[in-house]
Amino acid sequence: MTTLTSPAIEYDLEIDLVTRFFQVLSDPTRVRIIELLLDGEQNVSELVHGLGVPQARVSSHLACLRWCGYIGTRREGKFIYYRITDPRVSELMQLARTIMAGNAEAIASCLRLNEETA
Amino acid sequence: MTTLTSPAIEYDLEIDLVTRFFQVLSDPTRVRIIELLLDGEQNVSELVHGLGVPQARVSSHLACLRWCGYIGTRREGKFIYYRITDPRVSELMQLARTIMAGNAEAIASCLRLNEETA
DNA sequence: TGGTCATATCTGATTATAAAGATATATCAT
DNA sequence: ATGATATATCTTTATAATCAGATATGACCA
Numbered sequence: 372m373t374t375l376t377s378p379a380i381e382y383d384l385e386i387d388l389v390t391r392f393f394q395v396l397s398d399p400t401r402v403r404i405i406e407l408l409l410d411g412e413q414n415v416s417e418l419v420h421g422l423g424v425p426q427a428r429v430s431s432h433l434a435c436l437r438w439c440g441y442i443g444t445r446r447e448g449k450f451i452y453y454r455i456t457d458p459r460v461s462e463l464m465q466l467a468r469t470i471m472a473g474n475a476e477a478i479a480s481c482l483r484l485n486e487e488t489a
Numbered sequence: 490m491t492t493l494t495s496p497a498i499e500y501d502l503e504i505d506l507v508t509r510f511f512q513v514l515s516d517p518t519r520v521r522i523i524e525l526l527l528d529g530e531q532n533v534s535e536l537v538h539g540l541g542v543p544q545a546r547v548s549s550h551l552a553c554l555r556w557c558g559y560i561g562t563r564r565e566g567k568f569i570y571y572r573i574t575d576p577r578v579s580e581l582m583q584l585a586r587t588i589m590a591g592n593a594e595a596i597a598s599c600l601r602l603n604e605e606t607a
Numbered sequence: 608t609g610g611t612c613a614t615a616t617c618t619g620a621t622t623a624t625a626a627a628g629a630t631a632t633a634t635c636a637t
Numbered sequence: 638a639t640g641a642t643a644t645a646t647c648t649t650t651a652t653a654a655t656c657a658g659a660t661a662t663g664a665c666c667a
Contacts, residue, residue: 416614426613431615549646
């Protein structure tokens with residue numbers, strides 16, 4: 372076997388879901404937003420301040436998280452408050468950190484492309 | 490507040506780790522490899538067959554997963570066997586699926602860019 | 608109604624990721 | 638040594654995600 376590639380089971384749609392689920396968590400701004408919201412509801416201005424990134428960027432990441440059901444909103448006058456909707460998100464982050472704990476240095480320089488650090 | 494962006498806490502390195510951790514799981518081929526390996530050790534040829542994707546691609550994704558400590562290897566003659574090193578990876582995948590279960594349709598069309606499906 | 612503040616969306620440019628395909632390394636058998 | 642098989646790496650090229658900045662919407666207040 373040199374290069375080929377038999378038919379195998381046809382592409383699984385469920386895998387794409389899992390993939391996207393994790394992809395949402397693979398952006399630093401989004402992860403930081405989640406961390407902030409795990410400490411309690413915040414409106415956009417508060418998040419912008421807490422994150423230190425431009426408002427447009429925060430909004431677009433919030434849109435992503437919201438669209439995917441990680442977070443929910445509530446309007447109060449001019450302000451829109453965001454919150455984590457599923458408490459298990461907290462579990463997920465904890466579990467990830469636990470797993471990571473062992474091989475943090477490795478992950479830091481991972482990702483198959485930038486292997487200069489090795 | 491229109492666009493600005495106060496200093497805030499300086500950029501957290503740990504967040505980048507978490508981000509990368511999840512990023513590894515945000516590629517369909519890598520997720521499929523993990524799923525396969527959760528059922529037991531396999532060598533590259535078996536994976537190539539099971540996945541139905543070119544060998545070079547499988548190898549490069551394996552390199553990524555290995556580099557990041559998700560999987561380990563063992564040589565047996567010409568063959569190299571890969572296995573999941575941390576059993577908690579299984580927990581992680583289960584938890585992700587559980588959380589996803591509720592908002593699968595949403596995630597399917599998420600990611601902030603391709604919102605045509607909406 | 609006009610103005611201001613909070614938030615959301617759009618457009619183009621930049622950067623990061625992944626795919627293809629060729630080629631290299633390593634092990635075994637003859 | 639030679640050839641064959643298994644696996645890894647490299648070099649483009651293509652694609653997809655992110656960002657910045659401008660602009661739009663929507664609520665409140667004077």
